[in-house]
Amino acid sequence: MKELLQSHLKSAVETYLSQQDIAIDKLPAIEVDHAKDARHGDFASNIAMVLAKPVSKPPRDIAAGIIDCLSQIAILDKCEIAGPGFINFFLSKDAYYQVIPEIFNSSENYGRSNEGGSTKVLLEFVSSNPTGPIHIGHGRGAAYGSVLAKLLAASGYDVTREYYVNDYGRQMDILSISVWLRYLDMQDEHDLPFPQNAYHGQYIRDIAATIYKDKNDLPQPDTGELHAIINGHAEEDKKLDEIISLAKTTLGDNYHKVFFSHALEDILAGIKKDLAEFGVEFDNWFSERSLITRQKVADCIAALKASGDIYEKDQAKWFRSTSYGDEKDRVVVRKNGQTTYFASDIAYHVDKYNRGFDEIINIWGADHHGYISRVRGALKASGKDPDQLKILLVQFATLYIGEEKLQMSTRSGDYVTLEQLREEVGNNATRFFYVMRKAEQHLDFDLELAKSESNANPVYYIQYAHARICSVFKQMQERGMAFNKDMGLDSLSLLVEETELALVKAITRYPEIIAQAARNHEPHQLSFFLRELANDFHGYYNSCQFLVEDERLCQARLCLISATRQVIKNGLDILGVTAPEEM
RNA sequence: GCGCCUGUAGCUCAACUGGAUAGAGUAUCGGGCUUCGAACCCGAGGGUUGCAGGUUCGAGUCCUGCCAGGCGCGCCA
Numbered sequence: 001m002k003e004l005l006q007s008h009l010k011s012a013v014e015t016y017l018s019q020q021d022i023a024i025d026k027l028p029a030i031e032v033d034h035a036k037d038a039r040h041g042d043f044a045s046n047i048a049m050v051l052a053k054p055v056s057k058p059p060r061d062i063a064a065g066i067i068d069c070l071s072q073i074a075i076l077d078k079c080e081i082a083g084p085g086f087i088n089f090f091l092s093k094d095a096y097y098q099v100i101p102e103i104f105n106s107s108e109n110y111g112r113s114n115e116g117g118s119t120k121v122l123l124e125f126v127s128s129n130p131t132g133p134i135h136i137g138h139g140r141g142a143a144y145g146s147v148l149a150k151l152l153a154a155s156g157y158d159v160t161r162e163y164y165v166n167d168y169g170r171q172m173d174i175l176s177i178s179v180w181l182r183y184l185d186m187q188d189e190h191d192l193p194f195p196q197n198a199y200h201g202q203y204i205r206d207i208a209a210t211i212y213k214d215k216n217d218l219p220q221p222d223t224g225e226l227h228a229i230i231n232g233h234a235e236e237d238k239k240l241d242e243i244i245s246l247a248k249t250t251l252g253d254n255y256h257k258v259f260f261s262h263a264l265e266d267i268l269a270g271i272k273k274d275l276a277e278f279g280v281e282f283d284n285w286f287s288e289r290s291l292i293t294r295q296k297v298a299d300c301i302a303a304l305k306a307s308g309d310i311y312e313k314d315q316a317k318w319f320r321s322t323s324y325g326d327e328k329d330r331v332v333v334r335k336n337g338q339t340t341y342f343a344s345d346i347a348y349h350v351d352k353y354n355r356g357f358d359e360i361i362n363i364w365g366a367d368h369h370g371y372i373s374r375v376r377g378a379l380k381a382s383g384k385d386p387d388q389l390k391i392l393l394v395q396f397a398t399l400y401i402g403e404e405k406l407q408m409s410t411r412s413g414d415y416v417t418l419e420q421l422r423e424e425v426g427n428n429a430t431r432f433f434y435v436m437r438k439a440e441q442h443l444d445f446d447l448e449l450a451k452s453e454s455n456a457n458p459v460y461y462i463q464y465a466h467a468r469i470c471s472v473f474k475q476m477q478e479r480g481m482a483f484n485k486d487m488g489l490d491s492l493s494l495l496v497e498e499t500e501l502a503l504v505k506a507i508t509r510y511p512e513i514i515a516q517a518a519r520n521h522e523p524h525q526l527s528f529f530l531r532e533l534a535n536d537f538h539g540y541y542n543s544c545q546f547l548v549e550d551e552r553l554c555q556a557r558l559c560l561i562s563a564t565r566q567v568i569k570n571g572l573d574i575l576g577v578t579a580p581e582e583m
Numbered sequence: 584g585c586g587c588c589u590g591u592a593g594c595u596c597a598a599c600u601g602g603a604u605a606g607a608g609u610a611u612c613g614g615g616c617u618u619c620g621a622a623c624c625c626g627a628g629g630g631u632u633g634c635a636g637g638u639u640c641g642a643g644u645c646c647u648g649c650c651a652g653g654c655g656c657g658c659c660a
Contacts, residue, residue, distance in 0.1 A: 395653080
């Protein structure tokens with residue numbers, strides 16, 4: 001509808017300009033927007049004001065001239081000039097009624113488009129370290145990413161969802177020895193203190209217990225030596241390194257085969273389960289470790305060295321990221337020969353490019369923003385186009401219990417898990433809460449509020465609209481009536497009340513909302529739209545009776561609310577929220 | 584100190600990416616169920632869009648400088 005107006009307006013502008021014998025180098029884009037205010041009609045264009053300068057005439061005069069050149073089209077009732085020179089379009093009611101049969105025809109596909117043109121998109125999100133369960137801090141990225149994936153898919157993009165598993169590096173060693181120490185603790189004779197910087201969560205003990213049940217005869221360390229390390233005066237990080245090397249020498253193969261593997265698999269399984277229950281699915285789980293074992297990291301470093309982007313200093317290898325706009329150069333290979341996380345990340349991103357995606361999107365927590373320029377730099381140095389990579393930063397979700405702000409730390413075991421949140425608040429409300437705000441907004445998640453006032457949560461308001469419609473149809477059956485779609489569709493012109501026209505217009509906007517939310521990567525637009533739609537419905541419900549004696553009117557109204565139900569369901573589905581028939 | 588994000592009604596947030604009188608929820612006050620679900624609807628009050636300049640037909644939105652908050656600035660990941 002919008003496109004139709006746009007093209008008509010465009011030809012009118014061209015006619016007008018040629019009539020006035022005005023030549024303009026470049027015709028400005030013809031913009032037609034939904035009018036905010038119903039008094040301004042349905043659509044509005046600012047074209048006359050944009051043309052004011054090049055044409056050098058008052059905008060209102062230009063608007064009048066353009067309207068004169070506008071050809072008659074069926075969907076248009078009238079045009080008006082308003083304010084400083086807006087052209088307002090008033091559509092005929094018939095134009096709007098068309099959406100109802102359209103919704104019936106496309107049903108669950110209503111709102112889908114081919115805007116993305118099958119562009120292949122790789123969407124990476126969550127990617128939290130497999131060192132502990134998913135907590136509330138990760139939840140936002142999970143909800144945001146999964147909704148964005150659905151939006152893109154609905155808009156005709158070919159989306160692959162990926163989780164990058166950081167199963168390599170020092171943190172994994174710290175995780176392994178955390179489990180090991182808890183394991184040793186289960187054999188009474190050690191009586192060990194637990195290092196401050198190791199992982200403290202209960203899940204570590206659980207993993208240790210599982211291992212202990214299976215294998216309690218693994219080689220023992222020198223207890224005295226362990227005590228000496230932990231109680232010593234060295235820096236905490238240094239102590240951990242010493243424990244790691246002691247664990248490796250004591251356990252040999254078993255270090256990796258038993259503790260490392262068990263911890264990783266156990267935690268990763270938990271993460272997968274948590275996310276799946278939250279309605280967040282992935283196509284790939286990409287292992288960082290696999291990049292190392294497949295020599296991808298080494299290859300990348302070699303290539304960058306060959307191109308002169310890597311140099312040696314202080315026995316370490318540095319990537320010259322300052323050449324690409326970063327504030328300092330970055331280490332890729334440490335003095336001890338180990339590659340850094342950044343080195344893996346270069347290989348990972350190069351690998352993403354090599355897999356042939358048109359567009360690569362990363363959803364990162366805002367704390368990673370300092371990381372962007374070096375990754376972009378490394379890509380450029382590796383001969384990849386950095387503009388193909390979009391990094392969407394999601395700001396932190398801060399959890400409050402009343403006035404009290406909670407800190408999230410996996411290391412100290414100080415966090416509220418996503419699972420706990422879902423149990424308290426529910427899946428639907430949790431998802432909705434996370435995507436209600438745009439990603440750049442800092443999000444305050446007040447647990448008390450979410451729990452105690454969960455009925456005030458907009459998600460219930462929307463679901464209630466859906467349930468209410470279902471209820472009307474149940475009532476209809478109880479009264480021995482039947483839904484006659486054909487009669488209803490034939491009688492749509494009887495829908496003339498203000499509230500029902502508002503509802504018809506609302507459902508017409510849905511496809512544009514989806515396309516726009518996908519294009520801008522802004523799921524919250526859908527949340528807001530659905531709230532407004534529900535509001536339009538509730539207003540209609542309160543002002544008009546649906547099951548009326550006039551059968552044609554009754555069927556027409558049933559058609560309208562049935563179409564509305566479909567739109568609500570489609571929208572909620574993208575948000576990953578259920579559309580209940582009763583509640 | 585440098586960089587990124589944010590600052591809009593008492594509180595939590597929108598504002599279709601530069602458009603018309605800045606809108607919702609919540610809280611407060613007032614009204615609406617003998618009628619399809621009151622988890623609802625209707626109305627009222629509530630604003631110098633952090634401050635000061637600038638750009639133009641037009642700025643919450645763009646630019647500059649301040650102020651405040653969050654987050655980053657490791658041979659951690």
